[in-house]
Structure formats: C-alpha cells, structure tokens
Amino acid sequence: MSEASAPVRFENVTRRFGQVVALEDFSLAVAPGEFVTLLGPSGSGKTTALNILAGFDHADAGAVFIGERAVGGLPPEKRNVGMVFQNFALFPHMSVFDNVAFPLRMRGVDKARRARRVTEALAMVRLADYAERRPNALSGGQRQRVALARAVVAEPPVLLMDECLSALDLKLREELQQEIRRLHRVLGTTVVFVTHDQGEALSLSDRVAVMESGRVRQVDTPGALYDRPASRFVADFVGRTNIVEAPAGAPGTFADIDLALDDRRVRAVSLRPEKLRRTPRDGDRRFEARVEDVTFLGAAVESRLVTRSGAVLRLSETRAGTLPPPERGQTVEIGYAPGDAVPLFD
Amino acid sequence: MPFGPRLPLIPALLLALAMFAVPAALMVQQALFDPGLTAVHFERFFTRSVYLGVLQKTLVVSAVVASLCLLVGYPMALYIVHQPPRRRPLLLFLVLVPMWMSILVRTYAWMVVLGREGIVNGALQWLGLTAEPVTLLFNSYAVHLAMAQILLPVMVVTCYAGMTEIDPGLVRAARVMGAGPLRAFRHVFLPLSLEGAVTGWSVIFILSMGFFIVPALIGGRRDTLLGNLIVGQVAQTNWGFAAAMAIVLLAATVALLGLVRLVAGRFIHSPREARP
Amino acid sequence: MTRLTRRSLLASAVLVPLIGGMAAAQDDVELVFAGSGGGLAQVMDAVFDKPFEEETGIRIKALATTDRASAMRAMMEAGNPIWDVAELTPVDYATASLEGWLEPIDWATVDPDNRLPEQARLDDAGIAATYSTILAQRTDKLPEGLTMTSWADFWDVETFPGPRALQDSVLDNLEFALIADGVAPDAVYEVLASDEGVDRAFAKLDEIKPHIVAWWTSGAQPVQMLSDGEVHFTSAWNGRITQLQAEGVPVEAVWNGGGLKPSYIGVLKGTEHKEQAMRYVSFMLTDPARAAQFAKLVSYPGMVKGLYDHLPEEEGRALPTHPDNVENQFVTDAVFWAKNMDALQERWEEWLLQ
Numbered sequence: 001m002s003e004a005s006a007p008v009r010f011e012n013v014t015r016r017f018g019q020v021v022a023l024e025d026f027s028l029a030v031a032p033g034e035f036v037t038l039l040g041p042s043g044s045g046k047t048t049a050l051n052i053l054a055g056f057d058h059a060d061a062g063a064v065f066i067g068e069r070a071v072g073g074l075p076p077e078k079r080n081v082g083m084v085f086q087n088f089a090l091f092p093h094m095s096v097f098d099n100v101a102f103p104l105r106m107r108g109v110d111k112a113r114r115a116r117r118v119t120e121a122l123a124m125v126r127l128a129d130y131a132e133r134r135p136n137a138l139s140g141g142q143r144q145r146v147a148l149a150r151a152v153v154a155e156p157p158v159l160l161m162d163e164c165l166s167a168l169d170l171k172l173r174e175e176l177q178q179e180i181r182r183l184h185r186v187l188g189t190t191v192v193f194v195t196h197d198q199g200e201a202l203s204l205s206d207r208v209a210v211m212e213s214g215r216v217r218q219v220d221t222p223g224a225l226y227d228r229p230a231s232r233f234v235a236d237f238v239g240r241t242n243i244v245e246a247p248a249g250a251p252g253t254f255a256d257i258d259l260a261l262d263d264r265r266v267r268a269v270s271l272r273p274e275k276l277r278r279t280p281r282d283g284d285r286r287f288e289a290r291v292e293d294v295t296f297l298g299a300a301v302e303s304r305l306v307t308r309s310g311a312v313l314r315l316s317e318t319r320a321g322t323l324p325p326p327e328r329g330q331t332v333e334i335g336y337a338p339g340d341a342v343p344l345f346d
Numbered sequence: 347m348p349f350g351p352r353l354p355l356i357p358a359l360l361l362a363l364a365m366f367a368v369p370a371a372l373m374v375q376q377a378l379f380d381p382g383l384t385a386v387h388f389e390r391f392f393t394r395s396v397y398l399g400v401l402q403k404t405l406v407v408s409a410v411v412a413s414l415c416l417l418v419g420y421p422m423a424l425y426i427v428h429q430p431p432r433r434r435p436l437l438l439f440l441v442l443v444p445m446w447m448s449i450l451v452r453t454y455a456w457m458v459v460l461g462r463e464g465i466v467n468g469a470l471q472w473l474g475l476t477a478e479p480v481t482l483l484f485n486s487y488a489v490h491l492a493m494a495q496i497l498l499p500v501m502v503v504t505c506y507a508g509m510t511e512i513d514p515g516l517v518r519a520a521r522v523m524g525a526g527p528l529r530a531f532r533h534v535f536l537p538l539s540l541e542g543a544v545t546g547w548s549v550i551f552i553l554s555m556g557f558f559i560v561p562a563l564i565g566g567r568r569d570t571l572l573g574n575l576i577v578g579q580v581a582q583t584n585w586g587f588a589a590a591m592a593i594v595l596l597a598a599t600v601a602l603l604g605l606v607r608l609v610a611g612r613f614i615h616s617p618r619e620a621r622p
Numbered sequence: 623m624t625r626l627t628r629r630s631l632l633a634s635a636v637l638v639p640l641i642g643g644m645a646a647a648q649d650d651v652e653l654v655f656a657g658s659g660g661g662l663a664q665v666m667d668a669v670f671d672k673p674f675e676e677e678t679g680i681r682i683k684a685l686a687t688t689d690r691a692s693a694m695r696a697m698m699e700a701g702n703p704i705w706d707v708a709e710l711t712p713v714d715y716a717t718a719s720l721e722g723w724l725e726p727i728d729w730a731t732v733d734p735d736n737r738l739p740e741q742a743r744l745d746d747a748g749i750a751a752t753y754s755t756i757l758a759q760r761t762d763k764l765p766e767g768l769t770m771t772s773w774a775d776f777w778d779v780e781t782f783p784g785p786r787a788l789q790d791s792v793l794d795n796l797e798f799a800l801i802a803d804g805v806a807p808d809a810v811y812e813v814l815a816s817d818e819g820v821d822r823a824f825a826k827l828d829e830i831k832p833h834i835v836a837w838w839t840s841g842a843q844p845v846q847m848l849s850d851g852e853v854h855f856t857s858a859w860n861g862r863i864t865q866l867q868a869e870g871v872p873v874e875a876v877w878n879g880g881g882l883k884p885s886y887i888g889v890l891k892g893t894e895h896k897e898q899a900m901r902y903v904s905f906m907l908t909d910p911a912r913a914a915q916f917a918k919l920v921s922y923p924g925m926v927k928g929l930y931d932h933l934p935e936e937e938g939r940a941l942p943t944h945p946d947n948v949e950n951q952f953v954t955d956a957v958f959w960a961k962n963m964d965a966l967q968e969r970w971e972e973w974l975l976q
C-alpha cells in the first residue's frame with residue numbers, strides 16, 4: 001500500500017474550549033518509525049492532541065502534518081492512520097474477522113486479499129482461532145489484541161493509541177506492552193501513544209513528551225527524562241524522586257545534603273531514592289540522617305530519612321546489597337554522587 | 347432464598363392477575379361458551395369475507411402506520427441524539443407534548459386541518475390551485491396520516507433510547523478506519539440502532555391494531571378496523587362474538603410480531619453487547 | 623363521674639351510627655340514575671333531580687353512561703345492579719325487556735291520574751322523552767330557491783348537489799331508503815319484514831353510497847360536520863339541530879320521514895330502592911308543566927298530556943311530537959330491531975365495505 005511509516009509533526013497547535021485552553025502552542029516532531037508517547041495527567045491536553053491528529057477535532061491555530069501533508073482539512077477517513085481506543089471500540093455486531101477486515105473493506109481491498117491479511121493480522125496477535133467469535137465472547141485482553149490487529153491490518157504509516165491499556169488489569173497490561181513493543185518492532189510503524197502512566201511511557205517509548213496544562217514540558221528519551229528532568233513537574237511526574245529545596249535567602253545552597261552549587265538560579269535539586277547509598281564512595285557528598293520508617297517492597301527496601309533540619313528523603317535499596325536493612329531510629333550516613341543531584345530552576 | 351427479592355413484586359403480580367389474566371380468561375370464556383362449548387363465533391368470523399377483509403385491512407393499516415412513523419421518527423431521533431446533551435431534553439419534551447392531548451382532540455384537530463373549509467383547503471384555494479374545496483377527510487390517507495401523527499412520539503422516543511445506547515466511539519473508530527460519514531452510519535450506527543427501531547415499529551403496530559376512534563371519525567366507509575367492529579358488537583351486547591374478534595386481533599398481532607422478530611432478528615444486534 | 627368500660631364504649635360505638643342511620647334512612651336514600659351525561663344531565667338536574675330532592679329528600683346521583691345494554695347485561699350476570707333507574711334507547715329497552723332486566727311498573731300508583739297516553743305506559747318502562755333522526759340541511763348551501771323536503775330529495779344528487787353524510791348504522795338508514803323509494807313512513811316495517819323488502823332498501827342505498835363522504839358514529843359528528851361545511855346534508859338527531867340553529871348556523875330540519883324514537887325510563891330489577899325509584903319515575907313522567915320546561919330546554923319532549931299547552935306555539939313547532947311534525951314520521955320499531963339487528967348490521971358492514 002503506502003510506505004511503512006511516516007513522520008508526524010505538530011506546529012504551534014492551539015485549541016481552546018471556551019475559556020479552557022486545552023492545547024497551547026504545541027509543537028512536536030515524530031520521526032518515521034519512532035514510538036513517541038504523550039504523557040501527562042488528565043487535562044494536560046494529550047488526548048486533545050491525539051484527537052486533532054486523528055481528525056476528530058480541529059486546531060484553532062497551528063498545523064498538523066502526516067508525512068509531508070498538512071492534514072488540517074482532512075476528515076479522519078482520509079488520514080490513513082490506525083487507531084486503538086481505550087474501550088477497544090470493537091463493533092459488537094460484527095465477528096472478530098469482520099472487525100479486523102473493516103479497514104480493508106473501507107479501503108476497497110478485494111475479498112481474497114482481505115481474508116489473507118485478516119488471517120495474518122490475527123495470527124500476529126495470536127488470535128487466529130477466534131476469527132468467528134463475537135467480541136462479547138472475548139476477554140478484555142483478547143479484545144484489545146483484536147483492536148490492535150484491526151488498527152494495523154491496513155498497514156497505516158501512523159498508529160495512534162489512546163490510553164489503550166488503562167482498561168486492563170496490571171498483568172494483562174504488561175503482557176500487552178510486550179505485544180505492542182513486538183508489533184512496533186515488526187511493523188516499523190510510527191506510533192503516537194497517549195497515556196497517563198509514566199511506567200508505561202518509559203518502558204514503551206523511543207521518546208516521551210511530558211505534558212502539563214496544554215503545554216509540552218519536556219521531550220526526551222526515557223533515560224534522559226528520568227536522569228535529567230528539566231523541571232520540578234517532570235522530575236516529580238516521571239518516576240519517584242526526592243525534591244530538596246534551597247532556603248529562601250540562599251539559592252544553590254543545600255546544607256542538609258552537603259551540596260552547594262555555583263548557579264544561583266537553582267531553587268531545588270532532584271535526587272532519585274535509588275541514587276542514595278549507605279556506603280558512601282570517594283567523591284560522594286555525605287550527610288547524616290535519622291531513619292524514621294522502613295518499608296519492605298519485595299525486590300527493594302525503602303526507608304524514610306529525616307535530615308538535621310527536618311527535610312524528608314526516601315532511600316531505596318535493592319535487597320541484593322550486602323548491608324542488612326536499616327533499623328528505625330538509627331542514624332545513618334548517606335552518600336551520593338554530586339552529578340546525581342539534578343538542579344531544578346522552577 | 348430465591349423468593350425473597352421477588353417479594354416486592356407481589357402487588358404488580360396481583361395487579362397483572364386481576365387486570366390482565368382474569369379478564370383475558372373471561373374473554374376466552376365469553377368467546378367459547380354460549381352457554382355450552384361452541385366455535386360458532388370463530389366460525390362466523392372466519393366464514394364471512396367481511397370480517398377477514400377487515401382483519402387484513404387492520405393488519406395492513408397498522409403495518410403502514412408503523413412504517414410511516416419509522417420513516418419520520420427515526421431521522422428525528424437521529425437529529426436529537428446528535429444535538430448537544432443540554433439541548434436534548436427540550437427537543438424530547440417538544441416531541442412528547444402532543445401526547446398530553448387525548449387522541450380524540452388530536453383527531454378533531456385533523457378534521458380542522460383537512461376539512462373542506464379547513465386550513466389545507468384554504469391554502470390550496472388561496473394559492474389558486476383549486477377552485478372548489480377538495481375532500482381530504484374520510485379516506486384512508488387521512489386515517490394513516492392522523493394515526494401516524496398521533497403515534498409518532500412513541501417512535502421517536504423508542505429510537506432515541508436505542509441510539510443513546512450506542513457508544514459514539516464506535517462511529518469514530520469506523521471513521522478513522524477509512525469509512526466516510528455515510529458508510530460509518532450504514533455499517534455501524536444503523537445496524538446498532540435497528541433494535542430500537544424494530545421495537546418502536548412493533549409498539550406502534552400493537553397500538554395501531556387496537557385503534558378505532560381515528561378511523562371512526564375521519565375514515566371513509568372502507569376504513570373500518572377490527573377495533574370498530576368490536577366496539578359495535580359490544581354495543582349490541584354480542585359479547586361472545588366481540589370476544590372472539592378480540593382474541594383473533596390478539597392472535598394476529600402476536601403472530602405478526604413473531605414474524606417480524608424472526609425476520610429482523612437476524613439483523614438486530616444490541617448495542618449493549620461488548621461493553622468493556 | 624361515669625365509669626366507662628371497654629364494653630360500653632364498644633357498644634355505643636356500634637349502636638350510635640346504627641340508630642342515627644335508622645332515623646335518617648328515608649332521607650338518606652340516593653338513587654343512581656344512568657343517563658347520557660353532558661348538557662342533558664344538567665337540564666335534568668335542574669328540572670327533575672333538584673325539585674325531586676326538595677320534595678322527597680331523595681338524592682339523585684346521575685351517571686354519564688354509554689352502552690347501557692352491555693352494562694346492564696354485566697350487572698345482571700353479576701346479580702348486582704348498581705344502577706336504580708336507567709334511561710334507555712329503543713334497542714336498549716327492547717333488549718332489556720326481552721331479557722327481563724326491568725321491574726314491572728304499577729301504573730295505578732305511578733300515574734294515578736292517567737296523564738300519560740296508553741302508548742307511553744309499557745309494562746316495564748315509561749316513555750320519558752322522544753327524539754327523532756331527521757334530515758338536516760345547510761340552507762345556505764342549497765341551490766337557489768330550492769329546499770329539501772324529503773328523503774327522496776336527499777337521494778336526488780342532480781337537483782341537490784353537495785357532500786352528504788349518514789350514520790354508520792343499519793337502523794334508520796333502511797327506513798330512510800325505503801321512504802326515499804316511495805314507501806309510506808307508516809309502512810316501512812311491513813316492507814322490511816320480508817327479505818325482498820330488505821334487499822329493496824339496500825338496493826336504494828347502493829344509489830346514494832358513492833355520494834356519502836362520511837358515515838358518522840356519534841351524535842356530535844353530523845353537527846360538527848354541518849357547522850364546518852364538511853357536509854351540506856346529513857341525517858342527525860333533532861335536538862342537536864335545534865342547538866345548531868341557536869348558535870346561528872343556517873341549518874334546517876326536515877321532519878318528513880324522520881325516525882321518531884322514544885327514550886324509555888326503566889327501573890332495574892333487583893334494586894334496593896324500588897319504591898323510591900318508582901316515585902322518581904312518576905315525578906319525571908307525569909307533570910305536563912315540568913315536561914314542557916324540559917322540552918323547551920332540550921328539544922326532546924315527553925308524551926304527557928297537555929305538554930304543548932305549556933309551550934309557546936313557535937317553540938312547540940321545533941319539537942318532534944308536535945302535531946304538525948309527528949304526522950309524517952315513523953316510530954322506530956324497537957322489537958323489530960332487537961330481533962334483526964345482528965344479521966342486518968352484519969350485512970350493513972359487508973355492504974359498507976364493498
């Protein structure tokens with residue numbers, strides 16, 4: 001049909017609903033074959049962006065491109081994208097086969113080719129034996145796999161996924177994450193994925209765009225996002241972290257954790273709990289803290305630490321470590337590499 | 347404890363028993379015993395062409411009225427369901443307002459509209475389309491028109507209820523998969539709204555089968571329905587025959603609806619299936 | 623202080639209303655009268671019911687009813703008449719009389735002064751009022767200088783063009799057809815007694831059928847259709863036409879060939895208030911002044927002697943039993959119809975649908 005993948009570009013897109021600004025000056029470029037996730041809490045504008053891309057909604061200002069074509073004036077059916085919905089959106093009056101065949105039918109693919117490709121798509125999501133069933137005879141996970149097959153069967157160069165795993169329980173969600181990763185690897189399609197689950201975003205994506213209140217706060221690879229959050233919001237939203245505030249009169253100085261930065265604009269630092277250690281190494285910054293609480297988490301143990309001035313920090317240690325877990329009330333010496341303290345300017 | 351939760355149903359059950367089961371049994375008794383067991387009333391019905399003709403006419407009129415209502419009511423429901431949620435109650439209210447008036451009043455209103463000195467004739471003459479008044483009343487067209495207008499709200503509400511069950515996401519899904527608005531409607535919305543439409547058709551068919559005021563007031567001499575014959579026989583105290591006709595009416599209604607379900611059942615799908 | 627025991631309290635609670643009830647029994651009787659409601663009931667209330675209560679202390683509860691024969695059959699089958707007195711159409715009366723649903727009337731006590739003529743005093747009912755199904759015409763829709771004077775004119779669509787209506791009922795229409803065909807009004811039932819006579823009536827009806835736009839089923843319809851100009855000529859009940867004239871609609875009744883129908887008053891068999899019911903029947907039927915007052919208001923005169931002495935000549939002329947009008951009408955034969963209604967109505971339905 002067409003090329004296997006296409007670039008997607010948002011250019012300064014703004015969308016308002018009455019007084020509410022759903023998207024403001026939103027720009028994002030997705031490379032062909034790239035898997036990009038829009039991550040944000042509800043109301044951050046991620047679904048609005050996806051709806052504008054799919055053609056269910058329009059931009060008040062700005063432009064959207066699929067391939068090299070501006071698609072603002074095109075209805076959804078002319079955009080040649082695949083989509084997976086949160087509630088699956090399977091047609092209840094059609095069999096699994098007819099559901100998956102639907103995009104091919106609408107594109108005028110002849111019957112024989114249709115049958116072959118539906119069979120292939122169903123095999124790809126390991127549901128070859130379910131073709132004749134009705135959607136209501138399937139489990140939630142199976143339904144979403146049918147929806148996946150339906151979204152990719154016509155080999156659209158762009159695949160949109162709208163919170164498509166959030167209706168499933170944890171185990172199924174992890175299973176389907178693998179499924180999606182595999183499909184992306186096999187098909188090489190450009191994927192725009194929307195979720196509010198940061199774990200999902202980090203594990204699936206090539207890049208993640210973190211959104212808040214209609215704006216993109218940071219676009220980066222999962223690793224960079226995690227290690228070098230650009231703002232307090234991103235640091236807090238992506239993964240778990242400790243935010244240590246600088247005193248009001250002395251920006252850049254963090255006496256509690258033995259840190260002083262030259263940059264006077266630094267208002268706080270982010271320190272990931274797993275970057276703290278009870279066995280300081282050479283070159284580590286060191287400080288003392290009292291253990292307030294210890295929580296067993298399976299693979300890890302998390303401790304709540306209180307510094308001299310009363311700031312609370314979390315310490316996360318894998319149980320593979322040599323030290324026994326800390327005890328409540330104990331005072332411990334904590335160290336960390338200075339590079340792990342990420343400066344925050346807001 | 348299977349009986350416990352059904353306890354509150356007892357009043358409804360008693361009511362159904364007293365108001366439906368007992369009268370129905372009495373009706374069967376009236377039709378079959380006079381005073382001994384006899385088939386004379388049914389024999390009379392099925393051997394005289396006049397009664398079979400009226401039965402056929404009643405079935406045809408009911409089916410046509412139900413179809414007219416479907417033709418007009420379905421698009422109305424479609425329009426309302428696509429309005430912003432805040433405007434829908436007002437539109438539904440407007441659809442339902444005529445039902446506050448009695449059938450008799452609405453039938454008389456049609457006489458005012460269609461009469462020789464009525465609104466339509468006035469307009470036709472004013473426009474110079476006709477010199478002499480045209481007789482628009484007392485024929486089958488008037489009966490169909492008035493019955494369809496009287497029963498239309500039932501169709502709109504039933505279709506509307508069915509349509510609100512349909513997940514709007516399904517139509518979006520169809521669109522993004524390459525279906526234009528018309529094809530998305532035909533392949534997704536229409537099949538899923540059929541259940542409500544067939545229910546509406548059936549309800550109107552049932553109601554039409556019992557109509558007698560409208561044909562009596564604005565029908566012609568050939569527009570006698572079974573209901574009119576039953577009323578006439580009751581007035582003449584021929585209860586046995588009236589009961590027999592009522593049973594035939596009931597049986598014909600049930601039979602035709604069964605047929606409709608059988609045929610339409612293959613195309614009907616509940617939009618409530620396959621919810622996550 | 624009196625000591626009240628539970629027993630004495632109970633006793634007084636039971637006895638007091640009983641004693642009181644006994645004392646008031648005569649005054650507290652309420653007769654249920656099954657009439658046809660509407661304007662007629664209001665007139666009856668003013669002319670008969672209120673004065674009757676003042677005179678006797680017996681209250682009349684008037685019900686608006688239809689299908690009285692059906693209702694009476696149901697009551698008789700249940701063995702419990704909830705009506706005491708009923709107004710009856712000719713066919714209602716014939717049915718009720720043949721079935722034995724009415725109490726015999728002792729005319730010596732009900733009409734001791736012989737004020738009612740013999741034909742108004744039946745064994746089990748009295749004639750309370752009369753009405754007539756007559757030919758009504760819109761005088762403004764008639765051809766210049768012409769007026770309908772008979773059913774033959776109604777059938778004459780050449781001379782009198784215009785939309786027409788008849789009642790959807792075999793009763794009356796067979797008679798009208800025969801009169802239009804030249805049968806004398808007082809001979810119609812002789813002709814109808816034979817199958818050939820019935821065939822002759824239907825054959826005559828065939829002629830007019832294409833010209834009838836509406837077949838009415840309730841008394842209000844011909845009035846409404848005449849006043850709307852929907853039809854120009856129709857059969858109708860005389861009282862309704864008088865009302866229409868009073869409203870200023872240019873309509874006129876043709877008494878010639880009209881079907882005079884008595885309205886009967888009967889007492890239901892098994893009533894608990896037979897004596898009071900008979901007093902009410904007497905009160906309604908035997909006072910010429912009151913009957914004149916009633917006829918003046920509703921155009922359905924009774925048959926009590928001396929009625930027209932109490933009416934101005936002009937008002938009397940508008941009534942079906944006025945000597946000038948009564949002559950060329952036929953009296954509907956209730957017994958003929960009670961016997962033949964089923965078969966003829968069936969043939970009528972068939973004929974209508976052809």
